[in-house]
Amino acid sequence: MNSKIKMPLIPGEYAGLQPGEARCPGPSVQDIIVSDALPAPEVLRSTNYEFIGDSDIPYQRYTSPAFFQQELDSLWPKVWQWACRLEHIPQVGDYYVYELGSYSFLIVNTPKGIKAYYNSCLHRGTKLRSEEGMGCAQELRCPYHGWTWTLEGEISRVPCAWDFPHVNPEQYRLPQVRVETWGGFVFINMDESAKPLQDYLEVMPEHFRNWDLEQRFIELHMAKVLPCNWKTALEAFLESYHVLETHPQLLQGTGDANVQYDLYGDHVTRFYAVGGVSSPHLEQQLSEQELVNSMLVGDRTVINDELTVQPGETARIVMARYLRKILGDKYQVDLGQVSDAEMIDTIEYHLFPNMVLFPGVSLPMVYRFRPLGTDVERCLFEILFLRPLAEGQERPDAPEVAMVAEEESYDVVPGMDPYLAHVYDQDTANLRAQQQGFKASKKQGETLGNYQEARIRHFHRTLDRYLAGAGRGEG
Amino acid sequence: MSQFHHVLDCADLPAGKSLAVDIAGLSVLVCNVNNEYFAVENRCTHQGAELEGGRIRNGMIACPLHGVLFDVRTGCGKGPLGRVPLRTFAVQVADGRIKVSQESAAVPA
Numbered sequence: 415m416n417s418k419i420k421m422p423l424i425p426g427e428y429a430g431l432q433p434g435e436a437r438c439p440g441p442s443v444q445d446i447i448v449s450d451a452l453p454a455p456e457v458l459r460s461t462n463y464e465f466i467g468d469s470d471i472p473y474q475r476y477t478s479p480a481f482f483q484q485e486l487d488s489l490w491p492k493v494w495q496w497a498c499r500l501e502h503i504p505q506v507g508d509y510y511v512y513e514l515g516s517y518s519f520l521i522v523n524t525p526k527g528i529k530a531y532y533n534s535c536l537h538r539g540t541k542l543r544s545e546e547g548m549g550c551a552q553e554l555r556c557p558y559h560g561w562t563w564t565l566e567g568e569i570s571r572v573p574c575a576w577d578f579p580h581v582n583p584e585q586y587r588l589p590q591v592r593v594e595t596w597g598g599f600v601f602i603n604m605d606e607s608a609k610p611l612q613d614y615l616e617v618m619p620e621h622f623r624n625w626d627l628e629q630r631f632i633e634l635h636m637a638k639v640l641p642c643n644w645k646t647a648l649e650a651f652l653e654s655y656h657v658l659e660t661h662p663q664l665l666q667g668t669g670d671a672n673v674q675y676d677l678y679g680d681h682v683t684r685f686y687a688v689g690g691v692s693s694p695h696l697e698q699q700l701s702e703q704e705l706v707n708s709m710l711v712g713d714r715t716v717i718n719d720e721l722t723v724q725p726g727e728t729a730r731i732v733m734a735r736y737l738r739k740i741l742g743d744k745y746q747v748d749l750g751q752v753s754d755a756e757m758i759d760t761i762e763y764h765l766f767p768n769m770v771l772f773p774g775v776s777l778p779m780v781y782r783f784r785p786l787g788t789d790v791e792r793c794l795f796e797i798l799f800l801r802p803l804a805e806g807q808e809r810p811d812a813p814e815v816a817m818v819a820e821e822e823s824y825d826v827v828p829g830m831d832p833y834l835a836h837v838y839d840q841d842t843a844n845l846r847a848q849q850q851g852f853k854a855s856k857k858q859g860e861t862l863g864n865y866q867e868a869r870i871r872h873f874h875r876t877l878d879r880y881l882a883g884a885g886r887g888e889g
Numbered sequence: 890m891s892q893f894h895h896v897l898d899c900a901d902l903p904a905g906k907s908l909a910v911d912i913a914g915l916s917v918l919v920c921n922v923n924n925e926y927f928a929v930e931n932r933c934t935h936q937g938a939e940l941e942g943g944r945i946r947n948g949m950i951a952c953p954l955h956g957v958l959f960d961v962r963t964g965c966g967k968g969p970l971g972r973v974p975l976r977t978f979a980v981q982v983a984d985g986r987i988k989v990s991q992e993s994a995a996v997p998a
Contacts (some may be wrong), residue, residue, distance in 0.1 A: 544970070548946060550946070551951065555954065813947060814949075850925050
């Protein structure tokens, strides 16, 4: 334990504070970033937390086939969910097959804009396209009997049309789902009466107004099968409380227990973890120079020697200045106005239900968590790295997804930093044991930390609103 | 000793494009993937459609008929409709001239 900061190990009455009021002893994120050279933007200098309860979250939500079916019936058909990015469908004719559970959609770049169709032939149901991911076509033709639709979804060919007098072409347009875009992401919603995406995103467009994710390109896209419910996997990334025990190598350089957690509306939460500081858990706090040396867990290919902390500087200032230059050169963009915080800190947003975004510059990931088919206890975890696209630079082709098998390490993915891969391996190594532990437990549910694990509780609260049929369209 | 035919000049084939050429009676599709050149049989193994003009991304060509994807570097197809790989042909490039072998490469076991 850190001899300077007193941290009790057994919970008990905590100095007369209300539930949810207690915080990690030691400096807060806001205390730390105040001494940065290029100050953090307004959006990072605000906090937004409220205590929303402390009762346990039942395990059956992660293990029950009935609960999983409820999600398929009442959650997934009612939410805006991102299917692909614009760069997956840049030309007319390009399409992306997006699937979740038994649902399958064709997101198509048509001469009349982006449309999304249920991926099922209106003759006898065959999927028009059976492989997930990118493709291209000038028309949508079923490989079984050749029924064909234009890209805009109008029926153009029924072989032996004489046999189908009962087929009225007007009623045989390909059924569509709602499509809207934000930040370079293409979102769909199966609910025809859903409120617009902009409303669903709540505070995110405002928070992201200086983080233009459309002006990014996918440098890497990988997917790994995980042996747990999609929510089990998601929740591993909604809190930093586990850094102490799961990623102890990160304590030298990350403020873990003093991470800031913010809750907004129904659909958006955030954590903000500062880098370039010692964990409050560490007995021996690192010097500024030691902190700089320990911070190189991200892109190790960009190392050189400009990493000496001058008098009056902090590790944060040095690291930010260094990365501005290195990443600016690598991606041919001017990062001169980007704050220290945006350069080096871990800023992570969750958009309900299954999207995680990191708008910072040096750790620029996007995550997605989807159930695998209709398996309650397996899911697909995707990681994308979005890098800055220089003005006027030709956009590279969006990469194919690099698949990682359940037993493989993330480091099999070309271009994945091995230290980062190790962090992900550490995260997912816990998940099988947790998922199985749900069923082995006598206790009925999870106990959550009031502050550090509040985003998990907030997520379940919103999930319940959707399952009750009340989560959308109102007010 | 395989016979190579000069079929195209590099200038004829911009990046991302494909052109069909006749080699000893066989239609062979020459593809430019980021200025590397590959050659495959110009015939989708699914239903025999011509692949020429199919969109090429990440080294994979999409058959214009049903969208079956094939990696033009290896001939391997994606999904059940792409179960049978395309025949591939060796390519030599020198002095801006593209030469393609008359014989298809051996298919790996």
